[in-house]
Amino acid sequence: MTSADTALKRPAGAPAKAEISDRGRAERRLGLLLSAPAVIVMLLVTAYPLINAVYQSLFSYRLTAPDDRRFVGLGNYGTALSDPLFWQTVVTTLIITVVTVGVELVIGFALAMVMHRAVFGRRTVRTAILLPYGIVTVISAFAWKYAFDVQSGFVNSWFGLGDFAWFSDRWAATFVIILSEIWKTTPFVSLLLLAGLAQVPRDLGEAATVDGATAWQRLKRVTIPNMKAAILVAVLFRTLDAWRIFDNVFIMTSGQEKTQVLSFLTYQQIITRTELGLGNAVGVLLFLSVVLIAAVFIKGFRVDLSQVRGD
Amino acid sequence: MESARSKSLWIAASLLILVWTAFPILWIVMLSFKTPSEVGNVQGFFPKDWTWENYETVFKTDLFTSALINSIGISLIATLIGVVFATLVAYAIARLEFPGKKIILSFALAIAMFPVVSLVGPLFDLWRNIGLYDTWPGLIIPYISFALPLAIWTLSAFFREIPWEMEQAAQVDGATNWQAFRKVIVPLAAPGVFTAAILTFFFCWNDFVFGISLTSTDNARPVPAALAFFTGESYFEQPTTAICAAAVVVTVPVVIIVLAFQRRIVAGLTSGAVKG
Numbered sequence: 001m002t003s004a005d006t007a008l009k010r011p012a013g014a015p016a017k018a019e020i021s022d023r024g025r026a027e028r029r030l031g032l033l034l035s036a037p038a039v040i041v042m043l044l045v046t047a048y049p050l051i052n053a054v055y056q057s058l059f060s061y062r063l064t065a066p067d068d069r070r071f072v073g074l075g076n077y078g079t080a081l082s083d084p085l086f087w088q089t090v091v092t093t094l095i096i097t098v099v100t101v102g103v104e105l106v107i108g109f110a111l112a113m114v115m116h117r118a119v120f121g122r123r124t125v126r127t128a129i130l131l132p133y134g135i136v137t138v139i140s141a142f143a144w145k146y147a148f149d150v151q152s153g154f155v156n157s158w159f160g161l162g163d164f165a166w167f168s169d170r171w172a173a174t175f176v177i178i179l180s181e182i183w184k185t186t187p188f189v190s191l192l193l194l195a196g197l198a199q200v201p202r203d204l205g206e207a208a209t210v211d212g213a214t215a216w217q218r219l220k221r222v223t224i225p226n227m228k229a230a231i232l233v234a235v236l237f238r239t240l241d242a243w244r245i246f247d248n249v250f251i252m253t254s255g256q257e258k259t260q261v262l263s264f265l266t267y268q269q270i271i272t273r274t275e276l277g278l279g280n281a282v283g284v285l286l287f288l289s290v291v292l293i294a295a296v297f298i299k300g301f302r303v304d305l306s307q308v309r310g311d
Numbered sequence: 312m313e314s315a316r317s318k319s320l321w322i323a324a325s326l327l328i329l330v331w332t333a334f335p336i337l338w339i340v341m342l343s344f345k346t347p348s349e350v351g352n353v354q355g356f357f358p359k360d361w362t363w364e365n366y367e368t369v370f371k372t373d374l375f376t377s378a379l380i381n382s383i384g385i386s387l388i389a390t391l392i393g394v395v396f397a398t399l400v401a402y403a404i405a406r407l408e409f410p411g412k413k414i415i416l417s418f419a420l421a422i423a424m425f426p427v428v429s430l431v432g433p434l435f436d437l438w439r440n441i442g443l444y445d446t447w448p449g450l451i452i453p454y455i456s457f458a459l460p461l462a463i464w465t466l467s468a469f470f471r472e473i474p475w476e477m478e479q480a481a482q483v484d485g486a487t488n489w490q491a492f493r494k495v496i497v498p499l500a501a502p503g504v505f506t507a508a509i510l511t512f513f514f515c516w517n518d519f520v521f522g523i524s525l526t527s528t529d530n531a532r533p534v535p536a537a538l539a540f541f542t543g544e545s546y547f548e549q550p551t552t553a554i555c556a557a558a559v560v561v562t563v564p565v566v567i568i569v570l571a572f573q574r575r576i577v578a579g580l581t582s583g584a585v586k587g
Contacts, residue, residue, distance in 0.1 A: 023501040024408070026488070027407050027408055027409065028407075028408070028409040028410065029409075029489065030403070030407060030409075030488055030489070030503075031403040031407035031408070031409025031412070032403075032409055032410075032411065033416055034399040034400060034403035034407070035399070035400045035403050035404075035409075035411070036497070037395075037399065038397060038399065038400045038415075038459050038463065039400075039415060039418070041396065041420065041452065041455050041456045042419070042422050042456045042459055043432065043450070043460065044456070045434070045452060045453050045456040045457070046422060046425060046430065046456065048433075048437075049430045049433035049434050050429065050430065050433070051438070052433035052437070053429060053430065053432060056432065056433065056436075072412050089371045090399045099458075109423060110324075111328060114321065114324045114325060114328060117321055118321050118324075118325055120318075120321070120322060120325075120494070121322070123368075123573065124325070124329070125325045125328055125329070125574045126404050126573055126574075126577055127569060127570060128328055128329045128332045128333065129328065129332060130569045130573055130576055130577070131333065131336060131514075131565075131566065131569055132332055132335075133569075133580075134334065134513055134565040134568065134569050135562060135565060136516060136517050136519075136534075136535050136561060136562070137517055137535075137557075138518060138519050138539065139339065139535075139536040139558040139561070139562060140335065142554060142555070142558060143335040143336070143339045143558075144335060144539070146338070146339075146342060146551060146555070147335070147338055147429055151351040151551075152342065152348060152351065152551050153349045153354070153356060154355055154356045155535075156354070157354040157355065158356075160312070168317065175467070181330075183331075187332075188580065190582075191577060191580045192581065194577075194581060195581035228388065228560075230427060237424075240424045243426075243431060244426045244427070244428065246428060246519070246520055247519045247520075247535075249524075250519070250539065251539060262426075263426065263428040263520075266428045266429065266431070266432075267431060267520070268427055270431055270432040270435070271431065271432075271435070271524055274433055276436075278450045279432055280433070283426075283428060283430075283431070284429065284430035285321055286426045286428065287425075287426055287428050287429040287542050290424055290426050292424070294424055
């Protein structure tokens, strides 16, 4: 080995910063080159279409009547924001998001505890928990829909509900939608929380036990505060995910019985009604609401995203 | 040490989890073995008369078979390209010093939070103008870009754990950056890359929004979208049981992957998310 060149012996992760050598320049070029394909694809699919969506949202434009296209400024936003249907959609989305994330946090924590503590059948439990994660959302939606459906389901006969039509009632339908969403995405939450649990120093809990703390006190005073970062990351990701809910609603109710959500409203305006101007305005509003939620979490709750990004 | 009582409590909890996760899958399987006429006439969980009829129906339906081919082809190609791109970025982020690193990571994070439906309208327009509407690349491109963030995090987290001295040793021996990457790091990184591939594949396999918006025929329509429009063998019968048979068919690969690679998936989902 020729170990003459000491410049190469820099510690990992702490490169020499002083001189911009040829080697440094080559490294920069390589770094940008390696990142280019991914960045270009991500930009191509998001940046240009997003700008285009903003542009289109300024026109009254229906695909079926291209000659009637005219500039309306922020008119579409006014139409959307003053429409009771839009606000009803926001309320439905909000309820689904809050309930789903709340319940998932509790169940997810319980699952994480079982995975963390289980001495026996650990592998089996983890495999079982991953199943819903891997199942296609549309299929989960069909499974729960058919289970509650009057025609095909077993839920009514099992619980003696006669011919109660779950999907003809706003809240009953919303309940089933939430159930499917929870089933499908709790595994993700529980795995994030499991990673958080693994970070809680074991001796802290033991010390608390020695000091006579009950299980509940240990949970509240030791475990949860020590995994706050993991909890916040899980809540942030799942909140934004639930806020964009689409598949379950599409399959189960197609937005009937006032179960429309924001993503579905956007889709319906653009694809079904080919109302590109208004549809894109709703889409932009959806995008802005996501930015707002993310900003609130990151600034307000100080979610440390460097942990997420791993830098 | 756990007492016997709390031990049996944990076992009971584990069993409860098994039931909760397996139940809806079992239900779909049961439905797929019912005769179409049983649905609506006989309520209940288990089939009265077991039948393979629904599986025969779906495999005779062109809409389903072509959707299955589309799903497999599109997902595999998107996974392959996406993982190659993610590997390059993650390597650069973990190992090289260059401007814009932070921006790339933040940008990827933003993409992960992006409401995809907001893009459906413009992409629909753009794809029709440039001839990508209702084609494989028309789905592969958006799949790659939205699966990339997860793949990039998983891989950057994984790459941090790799013994990089080996790369340096290779460089000392006269290898270039690129050679060191290809000959030394790639074999070490393979398990992480494989995990990222599984997660990317799940993402593509699961997609519904792009599947229904950017396709119109069996030319490129993937299974989840096809299921939503599936009418079954006869328009006069409920397609319920046939849909379930199709659902079981696309769930089988997922179950196999989960059973075989449980550890990798757990590691992938947790490592990228919270620093250990």
